[in-house]
Amino acid sequence: xxxxxxxxxxxxxxxxxxxxxxxxAELFNxxxxxxxxxxxxxxxxxxHLSVPSFAVSTRARITxxxxxxxDGEQPVCAVRGAFTGPFTGEAMLIFPERGTLALxxxxxxxxxxxxxxxxxxxxxxxxxxxxxxxxxxASLSNLIGGELxxxxxxxxxxxxxxxxxxxxxxxLFVRIDMALAAGDASGHALFLLDIASLDAxxxxxxxxxxxx
Amino acid sequence: xxxxxxxxxxxxxxxxxxxxIASLRPDWTIVTAASGEEGLEIVGxxxxxxxxxxxxxxxxDGLALAERLKERFVGLPIGLLTANVQDTLRxxxxxxxxxxxxxxxxxxxxxxxxxxAGQ
Numbered sequence: 140x141x142x143x144x145x146x147x148x149x150x151x152x153x154x155x156x157x158x159x160x161x162x163x164a165e166l167f168n169x170x171x172x173x174x175x176x177x178x179x180x181x182x183x184x185x186x187h188l189s190v191p192s193f194a195v196s197t198r199a200r201i202t203x204x205x206x207x208x209x210d211g212e213q214p215v216c217a218v219r220g221a222f223t224g225p226f227t228g229e230a231m232l233i234f235p236e237r238g239t240l241a242l243x244x245x246x247x248x249x250x251x252x253x254x255x256x257x258x259x260x261x262x263x264x265x266x267x268x269x270x271x272x273x274x275x276x277a278s279l280s281n282l283i284g285g286e287l288x289x290x291x292x293x294x295x296x297x298x299x300x301x302x303x304x305x306x307x308x309x310x311l312f313v314r315i316d317m318a319l320a321a322g323d324a325s326g327h328a329l330f331l332l333d334i335a336s337l338d339a340x341x342x343x344x345x346x347x348x349x350x351x
Numbered sequence: 352x353x354x355x356x357x358x359x360x361x362x363x364x365x366x367x368x369x370x371x372i373a374s375l376r377p378d379w380t381i382v383t384a385a386s387g388e389e390g391l392e393i394v395g396x397x398x399x400x401x402x403x404x405x406x407x408x409x410x411x412d413g414l415a416l417a418e419r420l421k422e423r424f425v426g427l428p429i430g431l432l433t434a435n436v437q438d439t440l441r442x443x444x445x446x447x448x449x450x451x452x453x454x455x456x457x458x459x460x461x462x463x464x465x466x467x468a469g470q
Contacts, residue, residue: 172434172435176437180437185437
């Protein structure tokens with residue numbers, strides 16, 4: 140369940156104990172699982188998911204952590220959207236350019252000589268992002284018994300720092316890696332939750348636990 | 352002693368499955384583990400009546416664990432816990448004779464699984 144060291148201790152002002160961190164990861168595990176099953180049936184291919192990791196982090200740190208794995212300064216393609224409800228934040232799906240072309244190539248014909256996604260490929264990735272991110276948020280809404288509404292996710296591309304940001308304010312960070320079984324498309328689903336909504340989030344988790 | 356093995360990396364999920372089983376079968380011993388590796392070690396050689404294992408875990412996944420458990424205990428009923436019911440996974444699970452238990456866990460789903468397992 141993530142890196143044990145990344146969970147804030149009880150005397151941290153953010154005060155998420157191990158049980159709460161465990162619950163958050165499990166809720167996202169369920170939400171992403173349902174969303175990935177939807178994507179898998181659309182692609183006709185197995186979609187692998189990692190176990191969710193959960194941490195209190197900053198956009199700058201996430202950029203460096205995720206950017207390193209995505210080949211540093213290489214541009215990445217992202218689908219991202221804000222969500223609001225019992226808690227607020229931003230959801231994003233990030234793939235490197237090559238992985239994006241491989242992924243959307245399952246849905247639309249892709250020019251083999253293409254280096255970067257064109258308009259049609261961007262649209263296809265946006266649709267995939269929509270399925271994954273809104274699918275996950277919908278499952279989470281059901282689990283916490285409150286509506287999380289996501290904006291229609293939009294496409295963006297650039298260096299990881301431009302996409303994820305470089306702010307140093309604390310954010311709650313849930314990360315799930317996903318990959319197609321063929322191994323040619325690996326990316327990340329990231330959920331950045333505003334710390335300001337931490338209390339609302341904790342309350343929502345309690346309700347979810349009580350309802351399960 | 353009648354025992355059932357529950358393996359999930361999430362403590363929340365382990366507690367939920369355990370509390371449902373405890374209410375349905377109060378006399379059973381519930382053996383829990385947080386990983387496939389731990390599950391294989393802790394279960395030993397005495398066959399449980401059934402096993403309920405999570406699919407998405409660090410290290411050994413639930414399907415690999417199910418395969419190892421089936422080698423050790425022929426005919427052991429196993430339920431695979433996941434919200435991620437993909438066709439490929441479904442086929443692999445069926446080939447192993449493993450049933451799905453869709454997350455989120457409810458009392459009805461565990462009851463159905465135990466009934467199907469002849470328990």
